[in-house]
Amino acid sequence: MSDEGVTRDDVVRAAETIRGRVRRTPLLDAAALAPGLALKAELFQHTGSFKARGVTNRLAALSGEERRRGVAGVSAGNHAIALAWGAAGEDLDCIVFSWESASPFKLDRARSFGATVDTEAEDPSGAFVRLEEHLAETGATLVHPFDDPLVVAGQGTVGLEILEDEPRVDVIVVPVGGGGLVSGITVAAASRGARIVAVEPEGSPALARGLEAGKPVAVVPRTIAGGLDAPFAGRLAIEICRTAGVEVVTVGDEEIEEAMRRLYADAKLACEPAGAAGVAAVLAGRVDAERMVAVVSGGNVGPEIASGILASR
Incomplete structure (x- = not known):
């Protein structure tokens, strides 16, 4: 870049x-x-x-140390599914932060690929807060949904x-x-x-x-x-x-x-x-x-x- x-x-x-x-x-x-x-x-x-495109490009750039620490993201569903799918294909630990009203259908699809899905937040802003706390605590690698x-x-x-x-x-x-x-x-x-x-x-x-x-x-x-x-x-x-x-x-x-x-x-x-x-x-x-x-x-x-x-x- x-x-x-x-x-x-x-x-x-x-x-x-x-x-x-x-x-x-x-x-x-x-x-x-x-x-x-x-x-x-x-x-x-x-x-x-389309989310599979950005996730695939981002995961391809991870270092060995980043892969060992696992990946994390935040999503209402489509990025969660794509990140879970991409992480499963590369045998990476994956957690996605979402919120109470997010689509159960989409989040269940993310879980089906083996991702951990956290829905403790009340809204999207709260999910971003929980994500930042997780990154600080664990050193996991952020795969941002858009930025x-x-x-x-x-x-x-x-x-x-x-x-x-x-x-x-x-x-x-x-x-x-x-x-x-x-x-x-x-x-x-x-x-x-x-x-x-x-x-x-x-x-x-x-x-x-x-x-x-x-x-x-x-x-x-x-x-x-x-x-x-x-x-x-x-x-x-x-x-x-x-x-x-x-x-x-x-x-x-x-x-x-x-x-x-x-x-x-x-x-x-x-x-x-x-x-x-x-x-x-x-x-x-x-x-x-x-x-x-x-x-x-x-x-x-x-x-x-x-x-x-x-x-x-």
Whole structure:
């Protein structure tokens, strides 16, 4: 990594590092949803979300001593699953800090890979506090869910693949929580002429608040999109998105639910609410271009939540 943060060369190196370890996900035509729309299907990734990319790139850089001390992270679910999966594949001790209301479905998947999952915190901010205490006590290695240059570079490989499959793309639409995915894609694709649009739930505007302030700002997330409920946007994401002029739009929970239903019915994709946020912005008319790609970022959702959303109107 350079002193300037994350460069496109870093993303290209990450692509070489993770090649053969993660899936190259397809770009699917979605004209049935909106003219000129294609979907980057990251829900087909190992562990069901894009998070496997950043985790794989970060774990590859661990020293022998860091591996002996084990790894730790904080997550509502998708990063927990990816970190547990990656740690299991490299025989590393792993603990993930989450919170009481986080998705049991996602956390049970993390446990199935052998990770210890701590849900003593009441909310995301409390989970970060417990994580910091654990790191200080044990010396475990932090694998941050979004504010780490190697994680950001790994997530940016999504952007490289989009450009390979659709080099003339005008707009890439990206769901946003802590900002690791959108900042990585921005590094990979903005310099090649693609406009990047970040999509946040109305009840979790961490990136918008961070861009306004020029630094991470704490928010109290309230959204059905559990994968987009980071308590702040990362420093790296704010710097990268501000420099590149990334546009931020918001969508309501009802719009996210409708996009999830449309993806299921018209694109045959069983995604989670967070994964549908980008498509929600397109369907709501907040993003328009001749050639658009929306990242469907994940598909980890409990059957009871999915069935309730799909059955409702």
